[in-house]
Amino acid sequence: MTIKTFSIEYDAINSKNTFTNGDVINGRIIVEASKTTVISSLVFKAQGRAWVSWSEHYGPHHDQTYWQKEKYYDVKHHMLRETRRDGTGVIGKGRHVFPFSFTIPDRKIPSSFKSFMGEIFHKLKAELKRSMKLTKKAKVRFMFVSKPDMDILGLMEPQYGCKTKSVLFGSGNVSMDVHTTRMAYKQGNNLVDVINRSSRSVKPKFVLYEKKSFFAQGRRRVYNNDILKENTDECSGKKTVTKVIRLPGDLPPSILNCSIIKLEYRLKIYLDVKCASDPEVILPIVVLPTSEVPAMKQPPASDGIGHEAFGSPSQTQWSMTPQHQAAFQPMDPPPPYGAHAMYPPAFDSEKNQTAL
Structure with a gap:
């Protein structure tokens, strides 16, 4: 040879x-x-x-x-x-x-x-x-x-969601408000505030899951996979619960700049309500590569946050x-x-x- x-x-x-x-x-x-x-x-x-x-x-x-x-x-x-x-x-x-x-x-x-x-x-x-x-x-x-x-709209702004659900076998409604400090996080802590605005006691539960999307020839395939689940103690009426969710240290960063593959994360918060379907709120979470996260902008926005529209990267010759x-x-x-x-x-x- x-x-x-x-x-x-x-x-x-x-x-x-x-x-x-x-x-x-x-x-x-x-x-x-x-x-x-x-x-x-x-x-x-x-x-x-x-x-x-x-x-x-x-x-x-x-x-x-x-x-x-x-x-x-x-x-x-x-x-x-x-x-x-x-x-x-x-x-x-x-x-x-x-x-x-x-x-x-x-x-x-x-x-x-x-x-x-x-x-x-x-x-x-x-x-x-x-x-x-x-x-x-x-x-x-x-x-x-x-x-x-860092140019993604609303990336460093607080997020907000609310949900009201009628109780089938009982009186009144079950209502919750959910707040997060921002959309983007690095591997660290996420703060989530859940406010129970109803008179009933509820038990907030949290699920962080990944959403993988594949695009080809006008078709799409989507796969969801739970990453972690967290429970809290029962929350009495009109009470605020703060939950700290730690992102896994080896969690891959979000992929939002590829036109045929997307890796996104969602945080689902739902209430365990007896004798009724569970109300839930789903918020987008962007996982940044390990680096310093910039300070949150002031004044914060309230809602209207999303990150679905992303085009394919530039094809500049070099x-x-x-x-x-x-x-x-x-x-x-x-x-x-x-x-x-x-x-x-x-x-x-x-x-x-x-x-x-």
Whole structure:
């Protein structure tokens, strides 16, 4: 085997091994040859993609598959600096390191996401081509977490909801008002105030659930999944109950800037009323990436809050220029990246999605 090793790796910039808009990813393509080898091309690629796909059954002999793809960036750069007249290059026996530097676009791009029905992925690829040989390929995915979009209407404003329910076997109504300090939270505490405005005793209950939506060819699939449930003690008439709900520390941030995949969160508050259907209030919750949440705006708004209308991200064209390119020596050392961790491919499986 002439090419003994062909791989791509990158350096982490933080303890969580995550990247965000505008970050620079430094890494290297490694080629180890058992003898002097002629190379047609050595290409570095960076890609951001999303896809969804599912099938629906319309009878015993008819299945319909719906699918959709979306592209956020696609960079291709030739790494060979010294070539011969025919455009090919030659590397000698031994290990060769080709450093690269890639800047993630500083614009609205959705965070990494993976589900059985679709995913959003960001990856680095390398391809080595030789005449009359199969193309060598290497790839590695990196975890991208988008910067918070603070332009969403009502994001930092208080929320309010109310519900009144008639009691079937009794007299009067059961009424509650629900208040939250804002729509957006990071992994931390949510304060919820529930006011029982009726004369009856009630028991408020809380459910935080995620809502995953997938869109393709004019169709939509939605899946809801409960994340946590909380109960409170019975609340007597005209009393206010304050509940602190802690968001899980590993809860993925909301995805609202992708046209084919959305990850949203809802907080449902309902009353456990005997001999009557339970009144409930549902409020949207936006989970921000781990960062400092800005101070709440003053004066606060009262209601009319929502975040359903989000278009697809901008498709502005851009390019990447590497800081370093490797010459053809038996050993070309990488630049001084420091003591960062190196990451080989962490996500190798792309089942049935090789065409993305």
